[in-house]
Amino acid sequence: MTPWFSATAILPELSARWQMDEGTASWLxxxxxxxxxxxxLGLTVTGLADRLxxxxxxxxxxxxxxxSNLMLLVAPDPGWAVASRMLTGIALAGVYPPSMKLVTTWFVQARGLALGMVIGALTLGSAFPHLVRAASAGLDWRIVVLATSGFALISAVMLALVVREGPHGYAPAPFRLAELRNxxxxxxxxxxxxxYFGHMWELYAMWGWFLAFASGALVQSGLQGPAFASSLTFVVIATGAVGCVIGGWVADRIGRTATTAIMMAASGGCAALIGFAWGGPEWVLILIALIWGLTIPADSAQFSAMVTExxxxxLVGTALAxxxxxxxxLTVISLRLMPVFAEWIGGWQWAFLVLVPGPAIGTIAMLWLRRLPEAARISGGLR
Incomplete structure (x- = not known):
């Protein structure tokens, strides 16, 4: 997953290269x-996730x-760069949902923890470009592109040599588009x-724009330098890997609906509060950011686990896709809305307030699901 935010981590350099404003740069x-x-959605309508x-x-x-990530090195203008990023996203759709399905072939018990480990890996992969950028501060931005592409290609080799489907496999299934109604x-x-939709409204907009928020907040606190902001962004996002494991462990013990509701309430609270730490003591900003980074992806795997149950x-593969x-x-909307909202309110301090409705609606949905009799199928009856 390292190519996902490779362009985001080097956005200042790419913006300077092609003289892009913030709105244009956001399309990368x-x-x-x-x-x-x-x-x-291509996997959904073709049923390929359940056939290949x-x-x-x-x-x-x-x-x-x-x-496709390597195309950033030779893109002559922003249009080509955006096209390469779109192709990268299409390809990663063939990595993420099928990986979740593959892991379920190994686990029936402890499935929440197992999928939490997968989302933890996704979180680390998403954060990694910021670490490469921080470690290579002052060096050529192309190092970030080469490193993130290299890790993706190495992962494909590892998959071919090491990974196998587990004993609880899925037989290839014919698919008809009409079955989407199920x-x-x-x-x-x-x-x-x-x-999940409420969770996603918040997640990628926070991951995608935290660097911009942190850069402004740290300047207000007297701490300057892009390397520090990139390091903080990496730590905040990477902390979510720990949160995913904790969330999976907790969900297998108290239930998925309870765990997801707790995590969304916590992350939504951080989105509402972090603006108060702007320009204040740095430790307050960092503490709220770390709690947010820990909780914001911690419930993600549990929504996928509920789909499999x-x-x-x-239809598991199609349902996941x-x-x-x-x-x-939805993340396309929230990611694009963030810089527009920030400009409208005069800066990044309160920009994350626009994300709060997502986890709020998601929490209500989880508490509603918890009351249904069908929820007994979730997590062995723990709901």
Whole structure:
């Protein structure tokens, strides 16, 4: 997943290279989300996530992601760069949903923790470009592109040599587009999806724009320098990997709906409060940011786990692709809205308030799902 935010981590350099304003530059991040939506919905309407061998789908997709990311090195203008980012997103749609499905072939018990580990890996991969940028401060920005592409290509080799499907596999299933109604119209499954949609409204907008927020906040606090802001952004996002593992462990013990509601309430609270730390003591800003970074992805795997437990077994791959396709479509809106809202209110201090409705709606959906009798199928009856 390292190519995902590779352009975001070097946005100042790319903006200077092509003389882009903030609104134009934001499309280098948004294009990945759009590409992912196209790829995920493509998997949904074709049913390929339930028809192709998962190792082949993931491996080839990782190769395409790594190679398309390299196109940033030769892109002559922003238009070509945006196209390369969109292709990267399409390819990563062949990595993320099938990876979740593949892991479920190994785990029935402790599935929440297992999927939490996968989302933790995704979180670390998403954060990694910021670490490379911080470690290579003062060096050529192309190092970030080369490193992130290299890791994606190495992962494809690892997948081919090491990864196998587990004993709880899925038989290849025929798919008809009309069967989408079994996903869209099934109330318990759609409540799980609504919870995920609220979570996604917040997640990628925070990941994508925290560097801009932190850069401004640290200047106000008297701490300047892009390397420090990049380091803080890496730590905040990477902390979510720990949160994903904790969230999975907790969900397997108290239930998925309870865990997701608690995590969304916590992350939404941080989105509402972090503006108060602008220009204040640095430790307050860093503390709220770390709590936010810990909790914001901690529930993500549990929404996917609920889909695997609530949907028809033969449609698990398609249901996951649908959930992620719509969820990432919402991230396109929230990512684009953030700089517009920040400009409208005069800066980044209170910009994250626009994200608060997402986790609020998601929390309500989880508490509603918890009351339904079908929720007994979740997490072995723990709901």
């Amino acid at each position: 991040t948004i294009a990945v989300q759009i590409g992912f939506v196209i790829g995920a 061998p998962m190792r082949q789908l993931i491996g080839w997709s990782a190769c395409v992601a790594g190679l 996903i869209v119209l099934y109330k318990p499954l759609m409540l799980a999806n609504i919870g 609530l949907s028809e077994r033969r 649908f959930q992620m396709g719509v969820g990432f479509a």
